[in-house]
Amino acid sequence: MSNSTFTSRPGAVGSPPEHYGNPFGEQRTLAAGESIVELADRAVITITGPDRLTWLDSLTTQSLAGLKPGESAETLLLNPNGRIEHAMRVMDDSEATWLLVDGSEREALAKWLDRMRFMLRVEIADRSDDFLTLGSFGDVSLPAAVSNDVPLVWSDSWASIARGGHQYSRAEQHPGANWRYQETLVSIDADLSDYAASGSLAFEALRIAAWRPRFSTEVDDRSLPHELDWMRSAVHLNKGCYRGQETVAKVHNLGHPPRRLVMLHLDGSEGALPEPGADVSLGEKVVGSVTASARHFELGPIALAVIKRGVDAAETLSVASDIGEIAAAQEVIVPTDAGAEANVPRLPRLGAVKR
Structure with a gap:
């Protein structure tokens, strides 16, 4: 059975179709770049204003101040104890920063960001009802929405260690090495009838096989980035201060997750x-x-x-x-001895010194 094609567009964040009758076939075509997956359970938040990138940089784990139009990044918002509160897929168009997030984060993240504006020149908007997020692999050409002449396409960096990041996995061949995944924003009324569709079950199977963490599945109220090997793509270890940085540094350099x-x-x-x-x-x-x-x-x-x-x-x-x-x-994925990267020598206890 061949993959179905898209026939309708939801008007708000909801639940994507799990499959179209052939889950294994849909996995194969999605992985081969021959179909796309509707991600109706995703949300879109924009930040505008001249302070947007330096502000977001100061709040989250990734180095974003120098993000150029059309570039993609991933960042985490931590609580003061270093626990993950939100995960954001980030791109900029020179006038607005676009945050692609799981739908469960939509309201809470927008409210938190709005409260943290203070006197800075930033504005927060929820654009989830204006766009549909589509997932694809390879070089699928989609009718991407365009903002300030920049196509709204986020490219995942999971295939390699991001600049400033760190990988705990010691796999000789990381299963994410061929993860050529991207998310494309299209207008809510875009004509997608010519595209083969795969269900969310197909995407989940490929994601799990690539060890790719996701906020709405792998994160709970105790999650540290180190535990999920999320230092690989979403944490810059050499940037300035941000909330939760002390815990990130301590666990990475001195302790173990x-x-x-x-x-x-x-x-x-x-x-x-x-x-x-x-x-x-x-x-x-x-x-x-x-x-x-x-x-x-x-x-x-x-x-x-x-x-x-x-x-x-x-x-x-x-x-x-x-x-x-x-x-x-x-x-x-994460070894039992992950962490303690500083290799600080241990001093003998005074009680163990022979007299």
Whole structure:
């Protein structure tokens, strides 16, 4: 069965179609750049005014002050303790900065930014109802909306370590190395009838296989960027101060993240997939939870999970499901010894000195 084509446009942030009848085929065409995915669960916020980039730079984890028109970046907003509060995909058109975010962030992020304006020359606007966000891979040509002569296309940098970033994964071949993904804003009334469509399940399977974190799935109220290997694309370690920077620096240089993101290869013999939030256990002990799961057209049933850092990477885990426990083999994303990059020598304790 071939992929469907787009037939209607929602007028606000909602739920995208999960599939069009052929999830595996939709994965293949999406990965090959032969279809696009409707991301109706995304939102768009703009910041205008001459202080917009330096202001956003001072608040978030990425170096944005020098972002040029048409360039793309990714940044996180942390709380004072370094926990992730928002994740933003960023582009600028020389007069406005465009933030592409998950729909669940829409209202809270816009309100927070508006409260933080103080006397600065910035204005915040929610533009979610004016645009549809489309996801694609490769060189798909889409009717992108244009602002100040700049096409509104955000290109993901996940394929390599961003400038100023750091990768905890030690994989010889990172599965995100070929992640040529982009998000395009099109007018809400754009004619997309000529484009093949893939559902959100296809995109989720490809995202999980690439170890790509997402705010609405991998983040909870305790999440640190280090735990999700999000230092790779969204944190600049050598920029100026921002909220939560002290925690980021301490964990990276002196400590270890308390949890770690892992990909799980699930036993598919029973045909079940765990739901987000399902317990991940080692023996009788719960050691984490599933954040997302999917059936991949090549890898089979897979999932992302956040587990305790000290869990032995060689251990086979089990995941709760409606039909019982599912065996799960780990593929390490964040190693158990991630962090402590400063290699500060330890001094002997005074009590251990022989007299």
